[in-house]
Amino acid sequence: MGQDHIRYDILAQDALRGMVRKVLSEVAATGHLPGEHHFFITFLTGAPGVRISQALKEKYAQQMTIVIQHQYWDLKVTDSHFEIGLSFSDVPERLVVPFNAIVGFYDPSVNFELEFDVATLDVEEEKPVEPQVENSGDDDGPGDDDGASVVSLDAFRKKH
16 A cells, blocks of 8 residues: 555645635735734744844744734735734834744634644744734733634644
8 A cells, every 4th residue: 555645734734824814815905803803923033035124033033923903004915925014112114924934823802723833943942922012902812721722733744
């Protein structure tokens, strides 16, 4: 019997990243987040294609979590990445984040969370760092575990 070469783990991650892309595309098209929805997106700052200022890169050398809620501008979404304007300590910044660099997506308004593997960089021991963003609300952050729906793809990883 031959070995199955279908990489379901990679296909599942691509499909879930596509869901994040679709959600961000709809927000970009309408110009606002529906209802109480808001997003915490954690990404690897050193991943290929990530473009952030040197100041942010120095402060968040491994990864950072951004909050998309009230104060953002110029959200643009392509097949491979999203671009967004955010303010960090009253300093406007433009970020470019490839979908392949995202390691976490969380919408606390509905307790929905996704976690992704980024196979090219090993950050298993890193904890998400949240930038200080004004008007991020008083909701609990992505570390809150009150019955959130977590989709972990560990069970789908190919064992070597």
